[in-house]
Amino acid sequence: MTAKPDPSRSSASVARRNRIVFLLVMFAGAAAAIGITALLVNIFSHKQEAKNPYLRFVAVTPDTTDPEAWRKNWPRQYDGYRRTVEATKTNFGGGDVNPLQKAEAYPWLTRIFAGYAFALDYHDRRGHGFMLFDQESTKRVTERPQPGACLHCHASIIPTYRRVGGGDVQSGFVKVSAMKYQEGHDEVEKTGSLDPVWNGVVQEMKHVEGAHPVSCVDCHAPDTMELRVNRPGFINGIRALAMSDSPVPHLLSIERWRAGARKEPYDPNRDATRQELRSFVCGQCHVEYYCGPKVTLFYPWNNGLRVEEIERFYDEYNFPDGHRFYDWQHADTGAEVLKAQHPEFETWSQGIHARSGVACADCHMPYTREGAMKVSDHWVRSPLLNISRACQTCHHYAETEIKGRVDVIQQRNNVLLQRAGAAMVALIDGIKTAQAGGATPSELAGARELHRKAQWRLDFVAAENSMGFHAPQETARILAESIDYARQGELAVIRKTVPKN
Ligand code: HEC
Numbered sequence: 091m092t093a094k095p096d097p098s099r100s101s102a103s104v105a106r107r108n109r110i111v112f113l114l115v116m117f118a119g120a121a122a123a124i125g126i127t128a129l130l131v132n133i134f135s136h137k138q139e140a141k142n143p144y145l146r147f148v149a150v151t152p153d154t155t156d157p158e159a160w161r162k163n164w165p166r167q168y169d170g171y172r173r174t175v176e177a178t179k180t181n182f183g184g185g186d187v188n189p190l191q192k193a194e195a196y197p198w199l200t201r202i203f204a205g206y207a208f209a210l211d212y213h214d215r216r217g218h219g220f221m222l223f224d225q226e227s228t229k230r231v232t233e234r235p236q237p238g239a240c241l242h243c244h245a246s247i248i249p250t251y252r253r254v255g256g257g258d259v260q261s262g263f264v265k266v267s268a269m270k271y272q273e274g275h276d277e278v279e280k281t282g283s284l285d286p287v288w289n290g291v292v293q294e295m296k297h298v299e300g301a302h303p304v305s306c307v308d309c310h311a312p313d314t315m316e317l318r319v320n321r322p323g324f325i326n327g328i329r330a331l332a333m334s335d336s337p338v339p340h341l342l343s344i345e346r347w348r349a350g351a352r353k354e355p356y357d358p359n360r361d362a363t364r365q366e367l368r369s370f371v372c373g374q375c376h377v378e379y380y381c382g383p384k385v386t387l388f389y390p391w392n393n394g395l396r397v398e399e400i401e402r403f404y405d406e407y408n409f410p411d412g413h414r415f416y417d418w419q420h421a422d423t424g425a426e427v428l429k430a431q432h433p434e435f436e437t438w439s440q441g442i443h444a445r446s447g448v449a450c451a452d453c454h455m456p457y458t459r460e461g462a463m464k465v466s467d468h469w470v471r472s473p474l475l476n477i478s479r480a481c482q483t484c485h486h487y488a489e490t491e492i493k494g495r496v497d498v499i500q501q502r503n504n505v506l507l508q509r510a511g512a513a514m515v516a517l518i519d520g521i522k523t524a525q526a527g528g529a530t531p532s533e534l535a536g537a538r539e540l541h542r543k544a545q546w547r548l549d550f551v552a553a554e555n556s557m558g559f560h561a562p563q564e565t566a567r568i569l570a571e572s573i574d575y576a577r578q579g580e581l582a583v584i585r586k587t588v589p590k591n
Pocket residue numbers: 180181182183184185215369372373376434435436438443444448449450451452453454471472473474496555556557559560
């Protein structure tokens with residue numbers, strides 16, 4: 091059977107039909123394309139919104155150091171930030187209106203710092219709003235020459251580095267660090283005065299025209315408000331740590347980088363997790379550092395973060411003049427000793443909280459609810475003033491019980507700390523007496539080395555600001571070693587200098 095030819099299928103009508111079908115297909119295609127585009131635009135803008143969920147009233151840029159400008163967009167965070175000038179008090183922490191000299195509580199500090207600026211003036215810390223004011227007014231700055239490097243952690247300084255470095259933050263950092271303190275300070279003021287939004291609401295927060303203490307731009311990228319670090323000392327230090335083979339099980343992004351191709355240097359802003367950044371922003375400043383006149387400020391993490399890893403780095407590090415690293419020569423014993431400063435990041439790193447993924451901000455900047463909004467508490471302070479939000483989100487027992495547990499840790503640490511202080515003073519007296527009795531440098535060399543070791547450990551715990559809480563067993567171990575080295579030193583003095591009969 092053969093089909094009759096269909097008259098409607100003349101070549102002309104077929105062509106017309108084909109054209110209609112073609113147009114329909116085109117139309118459908120275009121509609122689909124438009125639909126898909128619209129969908130993509132929608133997804134994209136939602137993504138942008140998620141990335142940038144804030145309504146802005148004023149623009150802030152990487153140069154906006156003035157928190158007053160940021161306040162217009164983020165008043166809640168600003169209000170918390172501003173409260174860092176309020177006085178608070180806990181057993182071992184808090185920020186008093188007139189912070190005590192540390193040596194009032196621990197007189198042995200004056201002995202261990204003999205011959206060094208810390209014997210002149212060394213206060214308890216207080217809130218962030220005071221950081222620049224307290225640095226400008228300490229006798230360590232007003233009565234001793236200090237480098238511009240001091241400002242690295244006490245001012246909102248990155249735009250100054252960028253300007254002085256002709257666009258390059260790292261080279262500006264090197265230049266400002268090498269200046270005299272006052273010169274560096276003048277540079278910071280110059281940068282800030284380009285941005286005169288401040289109303290002088292809180293005097294301490296802007297002691298001198300244009301210069302600000304730590305500000306929003308030091309922890310946040312102004313375009314997305316995401317956390318990021320920008321202090322060159324930290325970026326260089328964490329890179330050096332990544333290059334070492336010291337285990338850092340609490341910093342998985344470093345472990346991952348080490349296991350990977352390592353084509354690019356470790357970059358915390360690219361590689362770190364958000365949770366890590368919630369500690370890294372604090373680790374920009376709450377760390378051991380060296381900022382003397384001979385070399386640019388650095389964080390000594392090339393062998394790792396532990397007390398003996400840092401010590402090994404210092405012991406093997408030579409100044410440009412070839413001399414082994416030391417902070418100063420102790421006035422009573424002649425030992426070339428080290429100064430430890432606020433190693434909170436390093437100590438936290440050895441504790442159970444870091445190991446469990448608990449960040450500085452979890453305890454020191456806990457979330458609060460304001461209506462439907464979650465707001466991080468920018469009143470950075472002792473978590474013991476805020477136990478319900480700082481601790482009870484994870485530890486479901488009574489506030490008095492939590493306080494009690496912290497108190498046990500801190501009291502035990504304090505008892506060991508006082509023992510270590512006493513042992514240290516005994517060694518200093520031992521060496522001093524032997525020197526007065528005519529002991530030679532070679533007879534004292536062993537005891538002086540032990541002085542260096544014991545004092546480094548004692549100061550590491552004394553200068554850490556949590557009274558043992560951040561890593562109780564680690565600080566106990568360090569203090570036990572300190573006591574042991576101090577007493578070994580005393581024995582060394584006795585063996586070398588007491589005449590045998
Ligand atoms: C699990 C909670 C927790 C974590 C995580 C934590 N801290 Fe603390 N921190 C504390 C407690 C508790 C104290 C003791 C406060 C006191 O004695 O009043 C403290 C004390 C301090 C102090 C002294 C506070 C004061 O009022 O004098 C500083 C500074 C500090 N921590 C910084 C840090 C930094 C930086 C990190 C991260 C590297 C960190 N902390 C991680 C709980 C925490």
